[in-house]
Amino acid sequence: MDEQQLVIQIQKSPPQSEEHQKAIFTLADKILCSCGLFRLSHNKSLYGVYLDIHQALQQQLYRDIAQNIDEYQLKNITVAVWINEVRSRTLKKVINEAYLQQLALELQKYYPPTEEWQYSFQILTNAILLSDKLLHKVNIYHDVYEEAKNELWIWLYQNINTYNPSKGKFTAWLNFRFDMILRDSQTTKNDPFIQKLNGKIIRTKYQLTNIIKSITQEDLILCLNLQIKQVLHYILSVQILSILTVKYLLSQLIIKKPLVADSLLFEIAKQSLPNATKLANIDDEIENIPQPELEQPLSEQLREYLENDPNNLLQKHIRAHPEATFQVIALKRLEGISWKELSETFNIQIPALSNFFQRHLQKIAPEIKRYIQE
Structure with a gap:
């Protein structure tokens, strides 16, 4: 039975009947299979976070179908278009920051190129795309954006084990890098x-x-x-x-x-x-030219200074908030964490956070510059 027939059956059958409930479950499963999140699973039993996400998607789809089965008629759209809308909003609603972080940590348990690692990496990248939490920027050419995504997956493949949840959210860490890739790609495009x-x-x-x-x-x-x-x-x-x-x-x-x-x-x-x-x-040609050891990128040098605090200048904190040190705030800002998120984390007003950060930054800026130059 296809989706169109299932929708008709749901509409015609009594809400509390077994036929009605079974048709909703069947349609929910069809929609879930079509999203391709677990496309490598085949007959493999889901476990852990994968099973949690699968069940959460099933339950959300079931509720959405039951509550909005007549929506396509009210909107005067086809069943196919309505199903796409249901699928899209369910994925965005269920695959949240917490689940993406769990998927990233699950991937870190394995080593490439094992089958488990490939399976976990595929699910993580699928989930990132389906969650719609990947950075979007206006005035970016479609081909540039797609090429940048491919470069991001390569970077993620090589650097997933460097993600540390204690230093920030997974999406902030990922989008910080994606933003850099997009900027470089756009610059190249406009050359x-x-x-x-x-x-x-x-x-x-x-x-x-x-x-x-x-x-x-x-x-x-x-x-x-x-x-x-x-x-x-x-x-x-x-x-x-x-x-x-x-x-x-x-x-x-x-x-x-x-x-x-x-x-x-x-x-x-x-x-x-x-x-x-x-x-x-040209990139390959440049890489093959004998050259001196490349300097560490400025962002990495700055991160190194903030993490090591060589002169113990970064431990000053906001009054009555010892956990909100300049070091912690600066590292989180470097990872792309917004002032709003920091305000919620520390329960401190944004102006107070920003003013403290700017004042202390002015004091230690010469020392940071000296460290990087040396």
Whole structure:
């Protein structure tokens, strides 16, 4: 029974009947399966936090379906659209900060590339996306955002074991890094040199597309029927035949699988430009150049100073709040924790927190600068 039939059955059956309850449970399971959160589970039994999330999603879906079964008619939308809305708001409501943090800590129990680690990593990344708690920024190109997400997953793969829950929330830690990646990606996208190079590649790709589309099956047949009398003519004919064959096959690919053809032609255009390979892999080229040891990033140097407090200057605290030291506040701000969250954590008004932080920062700024320079 599909979703449309289940919705009709729920609407028609008495609310307290077994048929009504069973149809709701069945629809909830179908919606939960379609979200793909536990897509690697197959027949594997869920346990721990995975089972907790699965059950919480089931219960929330059951309540949402029972309470809003007539919503699609009131909104004048299709059942499919309504189901997507139900799925989306349930995932956002259930997969909260606490669950994401538990998933991150569960992943830290395993080591790559074991099956358990891959399973946990897949669930964590799926949950992050479905929770809609990943940082969103206006004026970011869609392709830039998607590429930045891929870079974030690579970074998370390599650095998940560095997350420390005692220093802040998981989403704050993750989004702090994602924000840095987005800034770098946007800067690269807006670089005049990169824009000029991309413009040349795109123009070349369109030129190739127009040439390929002009090749017909008749041209290929004509070439096959050429009378070959001399070796030179034979070699030339084979070359022409090869070129025409490739062009014809590409023209068919454009018709049957335009997205695949578009991607392939873009790569051909990129490689056709002078030094395109070196430009396309500029990061790899830079990494292969012998160079002195890279300096530690400024943010990491600052974190090192704040954590170590080499001159014991960071332990000053807000009056009557010994736990709210400058060191603790500064580290949390570095991790992307907002003033509002800090205010709730320490039960201190935002102005008091901010003023204390700014005053003490002015006093120790020269010492921080000296430490980093040395």
